[in-house]
Amino acid sequence: MDDYQKLLGIGRECRHLSAISMLLEWDQETYMPKEGINPRSEQIELIEGLHHKTKTGSRFESALAKLIAIDTGEIVGKDLTGEQIAALRVWRLEYLDDLKLPNAFVKESAKTVSKAKNAWIEAKQKNNYATFAPHLKKVVEQARKKADYLGYKEHPYDALLGIHEPGMTARRLRELFAELKPFLTQMTSRLSNRKVDTSCLRGPYPLEKQEKFCHFILKTIGVDPDSTRLDMSEHPFCIGLHPHDVRITMHASTTNLFMAPSAVLHEGGHALYDLGLPAEHFGSPLAECSSIGIHESQSRFFETYIGQGLPFWKHAYPELQKTFPSQLGNTPLDTFYEAINDVRPSLIRVFSDEVSYILHVILRFEIELGFLEGSIDVDDLPRIWNEKMEESLGITPPTDAEGCLQDVHWSCGYFGYFPTYALGNIYAGQIFVALKKALPDWAEHVAQGNLAPIVTYLRENIHKHGHRYSALELIERLSGDTLTSKPYMDYLTEKYR
Amino acid sequence: MDDYQKLLGIGRECRHLSAISMLLEWDQETYMPKEGINPRSEQIELIEGLHHKTKTGSRFESALAKLIAIDTGEIVGKDLTGEQIAALRVWRLEYLDDLKLPNAFVKESAKTVSKAKNAWIEAKQKNNYATFAPHLKKVVEQARKKADYLGYKEHPYDALLGIHEPGMTARRLRELFAELKPFLTQMTSRLSNRKVDTSCLRGPYPLEKQEKFCHFILKTIGVDPDSTRLDMSEHPFCIGLHPHDVRITMHASTTNLFMAPSAVLHEGGHALYDLGLPAEHFGSPLAECSSIGIHESQSRFFETYIGQGLPFWKHAYPELQKTFPSQLGNTPLDTFYEAINDVRPSLIRVFSDEVSYILHVILRFEIELGFLEGSIDVDDLPRIWNEKMEESLGITPPTDAEGCLQDVHWSCGYFGYFPTYALGNIYAGQIFVALKKALPDWAEHVAQGNLAPIVTYLRENIHKHGHRYSALELIERLSGDTLTSKPYMDYLTEKYR
Numbered sequence: 001m002d003d004y005q006k007l008l009g010i011g012r013e014c015r016h017l018s019a020i021s022m023l024l025e026w027d028q029e030t031y032m033p034k035e036g037i038n039p040r041s042e043q044i045e046l047i048e049g050l051h052h053k054t055k056t057g058s059r060f061e062s063a064l065a066k067l068i069a070i071d072t073g074e075i076v077g078k079d080l081t082g083e084q085i086a087a088l089r090v091w092r093l094e095y096l097d098d099l100k101l102p103n104a105f106v107k108e109s110a111k112t113v114s115k116a117k118n119a120w121i122e123a124k125q126k127n128n129y130a131t132f133a134p135h136l137k138k139v140v141e142q143a144r145k146k147a148d149y150l151g152y153k154e155h156p157y158d159a160l161l162g163i164h165e166p167g168m169t170a171r172r173l174r175e176l177f178a179e180l181k182p183f184l185t186q187m188t189s190r191l192s193n194r195k196v197d198t199s200c201l202r203g204p205y206p207l208e209k210q211e212k213f214c215h216f217i218l219k220t221i222g223v224d225p226d227s228t229r230l231d232m233s234e235h236p237f238c239i240g241l242h243p244h245d246v247r248i249t250m251h252a253s254t255t256n257l258f259m260a261p262s263a264v265l266h267e268g269g270h271a272l273y274d275l276g277l278p279a280e281h282f283g284s285p286l287a288e289c290s291s292i293g294i295h296e297s298q299s300r301f302f303e304t305y306i307g308q309g310l311p312f313w314k315h316a317y318p319e320l321q322k323t324f325p326s327q328l329g330n331t332p333l334d335t336f337y338e339a340i341n342d343v344r345p346s347l348i349r350v351f352s353d354e355v356s357y358i359l360h361v362i363l364r365f366e367i368e369l370g371f372l373e374g375s376i377d378v379d380d381l382p383r384i385w386n387e388k389m390e391e392s393l394g395i396t397p398p399t400d401a402e403g404c405l406q407d408v409h410w411s412c413g414y415f416g417y418f419p420t421y422a423l424g425n426i427y428a429g430q431i432f433v434a435l436k437k438a439l440p441d442w443a444e445h446v447a448q449g450n451l452a453p454i455v456t457y458l459r460e461n462i463h464k465h466g467h468r469y470s471a472l473e474l475i476e477r478l479s480g481d482t483l484t485s486k487p488y489m490d491y492l493t494e495k496y497r
Numbered sequence: 498m499d500d501y502q503k504l505l506g507i508g509r510e511c512r513h514l515s516a517i518s519m520l521l522e523w524d525q526e527t528y529m530p531k532e533g534i535n536p537r538s539e540q541i542e543l544i545e546g547l548h549h550k551t552k553t554g555s556r557f558e559s560a561l562a563k564l565i566a567i568d569t570g571e572i573v574g575k576d577l578t579g580e581q582i583a584a585l586r587v588w589r590l591e592y593l594d595d596l597k598l599p600n601a602f603v604k605e606s607a608k609t610v611s612k613a614k615n616a617w618i619e620a621k622q623k624n625n626y627a628t629f630a631p632h633l634k635k636v637v638e639q640a641r642k643k644a645d646y647l648g649y650k651e652h653p654y655d656a657l658l659g660i661h662e663p664g665m666t667a668r669r670l671r672e673l674f675a676e677l678k679p680f681l682t683q684m685t686s687r688l689s690n691r692k693v694d695t696s697c698l699r700g701p702y703p704l705e706k707q708e709k710f711c712h713f714i715l716k717t718i719g720v721d722p723d724s725t726r727l728d729m730s731e732h733p734f735c736i737g738l739h740p741h742d743v744r745i746t747m748h749a750s751t752t753n754l755f756m757a758p759s760a761v762l763h764e765g766g767h768a769l770y771d772l773g774l775p776a777e778h779f780g781s782p783l784a785e786c787s788s789i790g791i792h793e794s795q796s797r798f799f800e801t802y803i804g805q806g807l808p809f810w811k812h813a814y815p816e817l818q819k820t821f822p823s824q825l826g827n828t829p830l831d832t833f834y835e836a837i838n839d840v841r842p843s844l845i846r847v848f849s850d851e852v853s854y855i856l857h858v859i860l861r862f863e864i865e866l867g868f869l870e871g872s873i874d875v876d877d878l879p880r881i882w883n884e885k886m887e888e889s890l891g892i893t894p895p896t897d898a899e900g901c902l903q904d905v906h907w908s909c910g911y912f913g914y915f916p917t918y919a920l921g922n923i924y925a926g927q928i929f930v931a932l933k934k935a936l937p938d939w940a941e942h943v944a945q946g947n948l949a950p951i952v953t954y955l956r957e958n959i960h961k962h963g964h965r966y967s968a969l970e971l972i973e974r975l976s977g978d979t980l981t982s983k984p985y986m987d988y989l990t991e992k993y994r
Contacts, residue, residue, distance in 0.1 A: 016540045020517060023524065031528070035724040036742030039779070043513045050547060227532040245533030282536070 003077055004084055007063040010054065011091070012283030017051035019241040026247050029233040045110070052106070056098050068092050083286055086468045090285035093166075100149050109146070112138050113413045120411035127401040129382050136410060137378045140371045143415040147372070156372050160416030164292040165423060167470050170369060173419050176426065176485050177362045183489055185392050188356040191343035191496055198339040200331045204254040205324060213323045214250055214264040220316065221268050221302055222455045223248075228271055236263035238299075240274030242282060257324075258340050259351075262303055269302030270295060272455060276463025285467035292417070294462065294471045296424025297431060304354040304425070305432050305491070306454070308341055311446035343496065345393035347402045354425070355492055359392045361422040364407070368415050427471065429488030430479045431462070500574055501581055504560040507551065508588070509780030514548040516738040523744050526730040542607070549603070553595045565589050580783055583965045587782035590663075597646050606643070609635050610910045617908035624898040626879050633907060634875045637868045640912040644869070653869050657913030661789040662920060664967050667866060670916050673923065673982050674859045680986055682889050685853040688840035688993055695836040697828045701751040702821060710820045711747055711761040717813065718765050718799055719952045720745075725768055733760035735796075737771030739779060754821075755837045756848075759800055766799030767792060769952060773960025782964035789914070791959065791968045793921025794928060801851040801922070802929050802988070803951070805838055808943035840993065842890035844899045851922070852989055856889045858919040861904070865912050924968065926985030927976045928959070 024044050032040060054060065064070065067077030068088040075085055116135035123132035147156035150163075157170040214230060223246075233249035240246045248267040252260035273295055281287040289295045306312050310333075317336060321328045328336070343353045349360035367384065370376030376384055385404035386396050397403030409417055435457050436442055445453055461478045472483055479487075521541050529537060551557065561567065564574030565585040572582055613632035620629035644653035647660075654667040711727060720743075730746035737743045745764040749757035770792055778784040786792045803809050807830075814833060818825045825833070840850045846857035864881065867873030873881055882901035883893050894900030906914055932954050933939055942950055958975045969980055976984075 012539070013543055016536070016543050019536070020521070020540055020544065024517070024520070027520065027524070031726060031728075033722070033724050033726055033742055035721075036739065039513070039516070039739035039742055042509070043517055046510055046513050047517065224532075225530070227530050229528060229530055231528075242533065242536035245530055245536055 003063065003066045004080065007060075007067060007091075008281075008283050010060050010063055010283075014051060014055045014060075015283045015287075017047055017054060019245075021047045021051065022239040023241055023247075026239055026249075029235075029237070030231045030249060041114075052098070055095070061095070064088070064091060064095060070095070083281075083468060087281070087284045087286045090288075090467050094285070097150065097163075100151070101146065102149070105142075105145065105149065109142050109413060112142055113411070116411040116413075117408070120405065120408065124401050124405040127399045127405070129400040129405060132405065132411070133378055133381070136381070139410060139413050140378060140415075143413060144372060146413075157369055157416060160372075161419060162416075164417055164420050165471060166291060167472055168291075168293070168419070168423070172483070173365060173422075176483075177358075177365065177422070180358055180422075180485055180489070181362050181392060184355060184359050184492075187492060187496065188343060188345055188353075188359065189394060191355060192345060194343075196338050196342040196344075197335060198342050200328065200336055201257040201339050202255050203257055203324075203327055205257050205327060207252050207254060209323050210252045210257070210260045211250070213320060214252075214260055216319055216323075217261055217264050217316065218248070218268050218271075220449055221265070221272065221306075221451050223268050223271050224275060227275055230264070236267050238267040238270035238274065240271070240277070243275055243277045243279040243287065246271045246274045262307060262340075265307035266299040266303035269299035272302070272458065273298040273463050276455075276459040277466050278464055281466060286465075288467040290462070290465070290467050290469060290474050291471040292420040293423030293427055294474060296420050297427035298424075298458065298462070300424045301428040301431060301458075305428055306446065306451075308354060309443075309446070310337055311443040313337055313340075314447040315449040341495075345395050347389075347395065347397050348406055349421075355496065356393060358422045358425060361418050363388045363392060364409075364418040365422075368418070372415070423471075426483070426485045426488050427475055429485065429491050430475050430481065430483075431458075432491060433487045434461075434479045500560070500563045501577065504557075504564060504588075505778075505780050507557045507560055507780075511548060511552045511557075512780045512784075514544055514551060516742075518544045518548065519736040519738055520744075523736055523746075526732075526734070527728045527746060538611075549595070552592070558592070561585070561588060561592060567592070580778075580965060584778070584781045584783045587964050591782070594647065594660075597648070598643065599646070602639075602642065602646065606639050606910060609639055610908070613908040613910075614905070617902065617905065621898050621902045624896045624902070626897040626902060629902065629908070630875055630878070633878070636907060636910050637875060637912075640910060641869060643910075654866055654913060657869075658916060659913075661914055661917050662968060663788060664969055665788075665790070665916070665920070669980070670862060670919075673980075674855075674862065674919070677855055677919075677982055677986070678859050678889060681852060681856050681989075684989060684993065685840060685842055685850075685856065686891060688852060689842060691840075693835050693839040693841075694832060695839050697825065697833055698754040698836050699752050700754055700821075700824055702754050702824060704749050704751060706820050707749045707754070707757045708747075710817060711749075711757055713816055713820075714758055714761050714813065715745070715765050715768075717946055718762070718769065718803075718948050720765050720768050721772060724772055727761070733764050735764040735767035735771065737768070737774070740772055740774045740776040740784065743768045743771045759804060759837075762804035763796040763800035766796035769799070769955065770795040770960050773952075773956040774963050775961055778963060783962075785964045787959070787962070787964050787966060787971050788968040789917040790920035790924055791971060793917050794924035795921075795955065795959070797921045798925040798928060798955075802925055803943065803948075805851060806940075806943070807834055808940040810834055810837075811944040812946040838992075842892045844886075844892065844894050845903055846918075852993065853890060855919045855922060858915050860885045860889060861915040862919075865915070869912070920968075923980070923982045923985050924972055926982065926988050927972050927978065927980075928955075929988065930984045931958075931976045 021044055024040060024047065028037070028040050061070065067080070068075055070092060073089065073092055075088065077088070080088070116139050119132050119135040123129060143160060144156060147159040150159035152159040155170040161168050161170065218228070218230060219225070227244045227246060229247045231247070231249050232251065234251060236250050238246065238248045248264065248271050250260050250263045250267065273289060277287045277289070279287065313333060313336065317333045341353070343355045345356055346352045349357065352360055363385070366388065367376060367381070371378065381404045382400050389403065390396050435454065438457055439445070439453050442454060445451070462474060465474065469477065475481070475483060518541055521537060521544065525534070525537050558567065564577070565572055567589060570586065570589055572585065574585070577585070609632070613636050616629050616632040620626060640657060641653060644656040647656035649656040652667040658665050658667065715725070715727060716722070724741045724743060726744045728744070728746050729748065731748060733747050735743065735745045745761065745768050747757050747760045747764065770786060774784045774786070776784065810830060810833065814830045838850070840852045842853055843849045846854065849857055860882070863885065864873060864878070868875065878901045879897050886900065887893050932951065935954055936942070936950050939951060942948070959971060962971065966974065972978070972980060
């Protein structure tokens with residue numbers, strides 16, 4: 001076996017361990033008996049420990065060092081393909097990053113976060129921010145420390161951002177958001193003056209039939225049922241155990257017809273990416289996503305650009321009417337289309353429309369920067385959150401539970417993560433423009449339920465490359481342009497003219 | 498942390514790894530997408546490798562050696578409880594056994610078995626024993642080698658038996674079976690002359706309602722729904738990930754009403770054992786079963802002694818009639834009871850009645866002995882199988898698929914395993930006698946759907962001890978008697994008088 005194959009073997013072990021950890025979480029969210037939670041936490045901790053040990057261990061290091069010099073990054077292996085060289089460069093950087101965090105710090109953080117998450121659940125339930133604040137303070141402190149361990153050139157935020165979106169910076173985000181914030185605020189405000197009849201979404205719609213329709217959606221967008229599952233969970237998610245085993249979950253409401261389809265379109269987009277990663281490279285960066293933002297671009301692409309578009313519903317709406325003849329038989333497509341595209345400031349990010357969505361992200365980005373820079377005190381969060389909500393969305397949460405306590409992310413120590421949700425939309429805008437150029441008749445295909453050309457385009461231009469290219473490289477290769485939010489803004493402008 | 502706690506910590510890691518491996522198999526049998534099979538095999542192999550490495554590694558050895566001398570078994574730890582001392586003794590023996598098999602042999606066996614299993618599936622499908630024979634030869638060779646590695650005093654079979662049923666010997670089984678075989682053969686032959694109307698079981702019975710009724714059964718026998726799941730799979734099984742997370746699966750047939758309840762009673766019995774193991778000792782032998790035979794005694798106890806008994810159906814049959822009013826509304830309990838207790842020689846062990854069941858096991862025991870002793874040639878298996886079926890059950894399988902190819906066990910290298918199925922029934926007979934002495938009014942309780950006193954008895958006398966006592970010690974403590982099949986035979990004699 002040659003040196004690259006040996007390294008790939010250890011990479012596969014690492015990737016399987018992370019897949020097993022994901023499966024343990026999937027099981028926890030779908031089928032695990034209630035009392036299984038304590039042993040489950042221990043199991044996940046054990047597997048993650050083994051994963052960390054394997055990917056930072058001497059066996060991995062010496063296998064890597066035979067092919068690429070770990071200190072300089074010089075390629076020292078022989079007869080390597082271009083792909084393999086790209087993989088080695090990513091592997092090396094990830095390995096160096098993995099070494100930066102001392103074991104004691106990782107363990108300490110895990111404990112803090114575990115307590116913070118429990119405190120957050122209780123604080124949210126009881127609408128009592130004060131009990132969460134001391135935990136959040138510790139999490140913020142650890143985020144600052146983490147940034148120092150990881151290192152950065154300009155801003156500690158860059159270090160945290162880089163975990164999820166390698167190469168992205170706070171500076172670049174500030175520029176993007178400076179342009180987007182006034183644009184989206186004004187657009188949301190203008191559109192929310194429209195009167196839109198959304199009563200057709202309120203049903204009630206029995207859950208079983210919704211689930212059946214969601215399978216129809218997955219089939220339509222080309223998610224392979226032999227390599228995928230769809231289950232119910234409290235919050236929808238998608239995990240890729242392997243390009244041949246991807247799990248999607250959904251959550252449905254009897255009184256909000258669009259909740260489930262929109263979740264399934266979103267997670268289905270993630271699934272198509274995971275399914276499109278090249279299985280032959282499983283275990284190497286060539287079979288990993290390029291970045292979380294690119295992953296999110298695939299989910300938002302199917303959720304909004306496709307899934308809130310008229311062509312898609314020309315095909316899917318008759319099926320939806322067939323599924324719910326008594327509720328929708330007399331509702332024309334236009335009414336349904338208007339209802340699912342109602343733009344209206346809302347308190348909760350995850351259910352917000354595609355215009356105001358990024359405003360929620362910007363708010364969190366500003367607060368995270370303030371936390372890291374020390375200009376925002378954790379104790380002041382409720383006030384600042386509410387002020388910022390009023391400023392950008394024109395509404396004030398009636399409770400902290402619906403305000404600064406709504407997201408789980410901070411209790412998990414996920415600082416620098418939220419911007420990937422915004423980047424997903426922005427990347428998707430650039431991808432959509434490139435795709436329309438390559439497939440001028442995309443809309444006719446979609447209206448006939450034929451999404452294969454679109455999936456093929458995404459597979460060829462994004463999925464199959466894995467992490468061979470960075471997010472920005474992928475976008476440039478595909479669009480010929482650098483990162484820009486113009487296509488995203490143009491798309492919204494045209495759609496909501 | 499004291500030395501015992503340190504050892505227990507490593508024990509917990511080992512136990513969690515085996516639980517994770519079980520969960521991977523559970524997922525494979527229940528929900529995994531079809532294409533997930535290849536990565537799944539690699540995941541299981543990886544986890545089992547880590548499990549083996551942990552339980553035979555130097556970290557475990559030195560933790561163990563601080564408490565018990567590994568060469569002599571002398572207790573060297575201080576301030577240990579009686580339970581802890583018992584645990585250490587089992588731990589040491591298991592550790593020594595784990596060391597006996599060379600790594601290269603274990604890997605080689607795994608490969609042979611993997612190929613043999615695939616060959617078996619195909620051979621069974623095509624009813625072509627010849628294609629399986631060369632694989633079985635290798636498996637048999639490896640079983641002989643394994644026995645040599647493990648060591649034995651009298652017969653190589655004892656070494657293989659000891660993996661599942663520590664302390665049991667081929668000599669003791671021969672004695673038990675010599676008594677049982679003529680008894681059961683005559684009884685089966687006599688009872689199969691009865692004409693029994695089993696038409697009430699043939700339905701058709703819709704699967705969903707059967708599943709609902711199976712949940713009623715689990716509730717009745719006291720399986721805690723907060724710590725258990727019931728799912729569908731091709732073959733029913735029960736796995737205990739932890740005393741708070743136990744998974745049962747069932748298989749149902751629309752035209753055989755008793756298939757699902759009987760599987761659920763069986764797996765439910767296993768589940769009660771797993772749920773009754775003391776969680777505070779999880780990771781040590783004190784939270785493991787005493788032996789596979791004892792585990793099987795719990796499943797067979799609920800499947801046959803309780804679940805094919807009149808008291809249980811006095812309580813459960815009205816519910817079954819309510820579930821299927823059009824099919825069973827006019828069928829009296831007696832007719833149903835006769836139908837589920839029809840005794841008739843059958844080709845397939847897993848669906849055989851409680852009288853002829855052990856005859857299937859004895860047949861396999863005799864063949865396994867012949868394989869190991871070299872008195873039976875693998876190539877002659879079909880002929881010998883059919884002769885033995887004729888001799889003990891009076892029937893000849895029309896095909897090898899229904900004959901010598903029916904069980905998966907040999908392709909998996911499970912030699913010395915079948916006898917635990919027989920021992921389960923025999924142990925259960927002794928347990929039943931002891932239980933009736935302790936709870937003279939057991940039948941009235943059961944007829945009222947109150948199984949709690951029985952479960953409490955089993956928990957106190959069996960479950961809570963884990964592997965503190967060997968199977969034979971448990972049986973002696975509980976019955977005051979050594980191992981004997983008399984109670985089992987008495988039970989059958991009285992029931993089928």
